[in-house]
Amino acid sequence: MLITADMKMADLIHLDFQLLAVIQRIGINLGFREKTIDEVCKENDVDTDFFIQIARSFHDKDYFPKEKFFTFKAEWLIHFLRRTHQCILEYKIPEIEEKIKLMVEDLKETTRNYELIKNFFTEYIRELRVHMELEETQVFPYVLALSECIESKTKTEGFEKYFNEYNIQRYLEDHNDIEEKVFDLKNILIKYLPPPTDSCKYNSLLFEIFKLEKDLQDHSKLEDKVLIPKVKLMENELENL
Ligand SMILES: [Fe+2]
Ligand SMILES: [Fe+2]
Incomplete structure (x- = not known):
């Protein structure tokens, strides 16, 4: 339909x-x-x-209508990406953390395995926060400032002060694949952990991780295929003003 x-x-x-x-x-x-x-x-x-x-x-x-996406305002996209960060960090991640905690009951005979998952996920959350914080504090403000310049057809004071040396290429080089580790986490759970006594709990954890992976894939796709090329076009536009 x-x-x-x-x-x-x-x-x-x-x-x-x-x-x-x-x-x-x-x-x-x-x-x-x-x-x-x-x-x-x-x-x-x-x-x-x-x-x-x-x-x-x-x-x-x-x-995926890439060209069509380029025609929408950068602000709309940033707003959407920000709300996604918020939802993942404040809701999805704590939910998975809670499910991992519940799993300790099932794996109490094999605490080391549980520790492995727990540490892996803790490290992953740390990386995810760093990744999203960089976007929130540098990339998104840069895009919004750039958009303001284009609208006013001149480099604003704020832009000159904070972003004159910045460009989206720098972000692109560091924009690492945050879904990869979720894939590894899934594999540890599917392939290597001992069979759980309560498979409902275990499956529900796995299900949440699959959903998180899909969410991150959709999110990164918007950043890589829409945000970055759109910002490149905006940078050219500013150069040619
Ligand atoms: Fe992001
Ligand atoms: Fe990202």
């Missing part, structure tokens, strides 16, 4: 419940009644086309 502006917002969730994350991160609250996607977006000051393109590309992994 094609996601269109006149589709009911509630039907979109019935079509793909995972799009609830997109709806929340784009800044829309539930309680749609019979309203269409277009009506709900307008009420929430969200650009309908931006919402539809994000929803379509998260729903269908083969759909």
